Amino acid sequence: MAQDTADMSGKSAKNMILAEGVTKTFGEGDSKVHALDDVSISIRENEFFTLLGPSGCGKTTLLRLIAGFELPTKGNILLDGQEIGHLPPYKRPVNTVFQNYALFPHMTVARNIGFGLEMQGRSKSEIKQAIEKMLALVQMEHLANRQTDQLSGGQQQRVALARALAPHPKVLLLDEPLSALDLKLRKEMQIELKRLQSETGITFVFVTHDQEEALTMSDRIAVMKAGHILQVGRPKQIYNQPARRFVADFIGDINIFEVDLDEVSGTTGRVTLPSGATLPADLPEADVPAGAVSVAIRPENMRLADARDSAAKLKGTVTNVVYFGAGSNVHVALKGGSEVIVRTTGEVLDDGHEVGLILPDRVQVLVD
Amino acid sequence: MGAVQHSGADARLDEARRRVEADTRRRRRQLLAPTLIVIGVFGLFPLTITLIYSFLSPGVYGGVTWEFSTDAYVQFLFERDIFDDTLSFSGTYLSIYGRSIGLAFGATVGALLIGFPTAYFIASKPPSQRNFWLFLITLPFWTNLLIRTYAVLLIIRDEGIVNLSLQSIGLIDQPLTILYTDFAVFLGLIYSYLPFMVLPLYASLEKLDFRLVEAAYDLYATRFQVLRHVIVPMAKPGIVAGCILVFIPGLGAYITPELLGGGKELMIGNLIALQFGGSRNWPFGSAAALILMVVVMMSLIVYVRYAGKEGNSHG
Numbered sequence: 001m002a003q004d005t006a007d008m009s010g011k012s013a014k015n016m017i018l019a020e021g022v023t024k025t026f027g028e029g030d031s032k033v034h035a036l037d038d039v040s041i042s043i044r045e046n047e048f049f050t051l052l053g054p055s056g057c058g059k060t061t062l063l064r065l066i067a068g069f070e071l072p073t074k075g076n077i078l079l080d081g082q083e084i085g086h087l088p089p090y091k092r093p094v095n096t097v098f099q100n101y102a103l104f105p106h107m108t109v110a111r112n113i114g115f116g117l118e119m120q121g122r123s124k125s126e127i128k129q130a131i132e133k134m135l136a137l138v139q140m141e142h143l144a145n146r147q148t149d150q151l152s153g154g155q156q157q158r159v160a161l162a163r164a165l166a167p168h169p170k171v172l173l174l175d176e177p178l179s180a181l182d183l184k185l186r187k188e189m190q191i192e193l194k195r196l197q198s199e200t201g202i203t204f205v206f207v208t209h210d211q212e213e214a215l216t217m218s219d220r221i222a223v224m225k226a227g228h229i230l231q232v233g234r235p236k237q238i239y240n241q242p243a244r245r246f247v248a249d250f251i252g253d254i255n256i257f258e259v260d261l262d263e264v265s266g267t268t269g270r271v272t273l274p275s276g277a278t279l280p281a282d283l284p285e286a287d288v289p290a291g292a293v294s295v296a297i298r299p300e301n302m303r304l305a306d307a308r309d310s311a312a313k314l315k316g317t318v319t320n321v322v323y324f325g326a327g328s329n330v331h332v333a334l335k336g337g338s339e340v341i342v343r344t345t346g347e348v349l350d351d352g353h354e355v356g357l358i359l360p361d362r363v364q365v366l367v368d
Numbered sequence: 369m370g371a372v373q374h375s376g377a378d379a380r381l382d383e384a385r386r387r388v389e390a391d392t393r394r395r396r397r398q399l400l401a402p403t404l405i406v407i408g409v410f411g412l413f414p415l416t417i418t419l420i421y422s423f424l425s426p427g428v429y430g431g432v433t434w435e436f437s438t439d440a441y442v443q444f445l446f447e448r449d450i451f452d453d454t455l456s457f458s459g460t461y462l463s464i465y466g467r468s469i470g471l472a473f474g475a476t477v478g479a480l481l482i483g484f485p486t487a488y489f490i491a492s493k494p495p496s497q498r499n500f501w502l503f504l505i506t507l508p509f510w511t512n513l514l515i516r517t518y519a520v521l522l523i524i525r526d527e528g529i530v531n532l533s534l535q536s537i538g539l540i541d542q543p544l545t546i547l548y549t550d551f552a553v554f555l556g557l558i559y560s561y562l563p564f565m566v567l568p569l570y571a572s573l574e575k576l577d578f579r580l581v582e583a584a585y586d587l588y589a590t591r592f593q594v595l596r597h598v599i600v601p602m603a604k605p606g607i608v609a610g611c612i613l614v615f616i617p618g619l620g621a622y623i624t625p626e627l628l629g630g631g632k633e634l635m636i637g638n639l640i641a642l643q644f645g646g647s648r649n650w651p652f653g654s655a656a657a658l659i660l661m662v663v664v665m666m667s668l669i670v671y672v673r674y675a676g677k678e679g680n681s682h683g
Contacts (some may be wrong), residue, residue: 069582089585102583106601116587167588346408 016171016203017043017066017080022075024061033137037060037227038075041207043171044220045080050199050206052214053224054250059207063173066205077166080170085092090119095164096173100180101156103148104178106217110135110144117168136163137196154185161193165200172197174206178213190216202331215239223247240298245366253329255302261365262294271295271363274336277313281365288365289300295363299343303358312356316340318349332357337343380465422654425640430648440655461639461656465663468636471550471625475557479565480607482558487569487606488599491576498574505566517627520556524628548630556624557614564613572606573599588661601680612671616664636660 023192036058043049043362051059064070065077077085084092095116103112111118112136114127119189122130136140138158148156157177164172174193178186194217197204208214214221215235222232223246230244242248248256259271264287271281271293281295305312319339327345332355334340343358349355388425422440424432427683442448447458489499508516524546532541556638584594600607604673621638629635636656643653 067586088501089582090588090590094586095582095588098583100579100581102577102579103585104580104598115584115589119584119590119593119597163587285669 005271007364014045015042016045016080017041018076018078019065020078020257022062022297023073024058024064024065024070025073034227036065036072037216038267039227039229040075040216041229041232043203043300045203046201048194048204048206048217048219050208050214050218050221051224051274052208052211052221052250054209056229057224057228059209059224060175063096063175063205063207065095066171067094069171074259086177092168093167094173095167095171096175097160097164097177098252101157101160101177103159103163105147105149107148108144109146109148109151109154111141112159113161113162120167125324130166134166136164137165137199138192144261153181154189156191157181158192161196165196165202167328168200169202171203171205174204176208178208179208179210186213208352216250223250225250241284241364242280242296242366245294245296245368248364248366252339253299253343254319255297255299256365256366257295257297257338259293260291261288261297263288264288264290269365271365273313275314275334277359279313279359279363280361281363284367288367292365294368296341296366297360299341301360302340302342304330304342304346304349305345305356305358307354307356309356309358311358313359316355316357318351318355321348322350330355373648375532396503418654418657422651422658424651426649428648430644430650432650437651440649440651441659443652444655445512464634464639465636465659466549468619469663471553471557471635472552472615475561475618476565476611476615478554478558479562479656480611482601483562483565483610484607487566487573490566490570491573492578495548505563505570510561514623514627516560517556517623520559521627524555545652547628550629552628553625553635556628557618557621560561560621560624564617565610568609569590569603570614572603572609576602608671609677612668616668619664620660660673 019041022039114131117127263270267283316332316334322329330342425437515561526543584598625635635669643649
């Protein structure tokens with residue numbers, strides 16, 4: 001077991017995909033669009049890596065560049081140390097699970113799964129073996145001879161996965177593969193995908209606009225916006241220490257305060273809230289200039305307290321309480337006029353109640 | 369008590385269902401009526417006359433005399449000796465049918481090879497531009513087939529554009545004889561019926577999901593393999609329809625072989641026309657027409673059965 005862990009950590013240091021200064025533009029002249037603008041990224045071997053961002057952020061374009069459906073306008077893409085930027089898709093040891101699955105409707109489930117190996121010219125027995133193995137992996141043995149249009153959405157999803165995994169690619173690309181499934185099935189498939197990734201040991205590059213999905217499944221996440229990568233990190237890092245205002249805003253609920261920063265020293269400093277209270281702060285990069293900045297505090301990192309509590313650095317009035325089962329989001333109007341959300345599992349307060357807010361020990365400074 | 373009520377409701381439901389079904393059937397019949405009348409009057413009725421005429425004797429100045437005879441069909445396969453009335457096998461008409469089928473088949477393959485890339489090209493254009501290209505494909509229909517065939521004649525004749533340009537660039541010294549050959553008929557047939565190939569091909573290629581093409585590329589299929597394993601199978605309904613639409617009219621073509629083949633090498637269409645004209649043998653013309661129809665129908669049945677089987681397997 002220890003051996004395994006050592007092995008895996010050894011592997012994970014190696015880069016599977018390395019993109020260097022990749023730019024992709026569509027169109028010409030006035031209608032020219034920068035889908036990707038000088039993007040560099042490294043994805044490690046055996047990693048579940050997620051490209052997260054709103055539609056139009058360039059995440060799908062980056063995926064298509066790795067797959068070979070588009071060629072980069074500028075920059076290099078290396079796969080396992082080899083330059084692949086200008087190879088056609090069929091010469092790249094990379095397979096894709098498409099958003100709409102793109103199963104071949106004129107072939108059975110089994111032939112769909114064997115298609116990649118068939119095109120590679122593998123022997124019949126090898127293909128047959130691989131199909132059986134893949135069918136077992138996605139638990140679809142009983143449907144091998146079905147036509148793909150007789151399958152449910154979840155089953156089609158499994159076939160698409162099996163088809164893309166069958167040739168054992170170095171990297172599996174997944175383009176929002178769960179977006180067409182209903183919530184319950186989506187949750188199941190999230191766990192299923194994690195299982196497949198660890199069982200096959202293949203590097204997964206997953207594209208989604210669903211932040212919860214990204215946090216649940218990923219080893220690392222790259223948050224993208226308008227053709228740029230804003231932040232790369234482990235889910236916890238992305239969630240708890242967002243570096244950019246956009247990242248903080250995009251992932252989960254968050255309260256953003258406009259504050260004054262001083263006492264900057266390396267990646268720490270001290271911020272002063274409008275109410276006059278001060279807090280130690282973490283900076284996303286060294287030597288952020290002192291002055292007006294934003295800080296982010298998650299609703300679950302604040303606590304409600306009595307209005308007279310001396311530890312309460314902010315005071316306000318409850319305006320709304322939204323119950324969501326496991327707890328409630330309490331909306332509090334601050335004395336300055338802005339509104340914050342505090343998550344509580346405790347007692348439910350009435351609107352109009354005067355409350356104090358206890359802030360976390362440290363806060364995260366955001367840059368734009 | 370409950371059960372009785374229940375069965376009463378069931379009976380009423382059945383009754384209502386029957387009435388709706390009867391209504392639907394009647395409405396369908398009414399909708400079909402115009403078509404049935406047209407087919408009956410202009411299709412089945414003349415066909416019946418043709419069938420009857422084919423079993424009568426030819427009149428001296430055309431037309432028929434009302435005497436039962438199977439001579440028309442006998443004549444198709446055998447030659448009657450003028451002196452002693454003995455029959456000997458003759459392949460003359462069979463060879464006309466054979467050449468017609470060969471030419472029509474060749475033209476179908478040619479039209480498919482030319483039409484497929486064309487249809488693919490149009491289908492891969494943005495939707496807003498497709499209508500323009502389809503318009504260009506249908507443009508020849510604005511001119512009469514006879515005139516278009518004369519145009520082809522002018523292009524391929526000894527002093528035509530083809531020969532003159534080949535001579536002027538020094539590829540040939542003597543004009544190539546294209547006109548009045550089977551090759552000219554072959555060219556003419558492809559030209560005349562190409563739109564009938566392109567349009568159904570386009571219709572099925574337009575529905576092709578190009579993401580499937582991407583998926584195949586992604587799964588290590590080369591361009592040719594994508595064509596063979598994805599595009600062609602998905603376009604099969606269009607290929608079948610296009611081939612039928614070119615092969616059948618090509619088989620019965622009259623104007624093209626008459627003008628471009630010089631009428632010396634007969635095709636079925638010319639043979640039939642000749643029987644009703646110069647040869648004044650209406651029964652034989654009728655028989656030849658019916659034999660053509662049977663050949664066409666049989667090849668259609670085989671074709672559709674083959675294509676239907678393939679079609680079922682991908683829904």
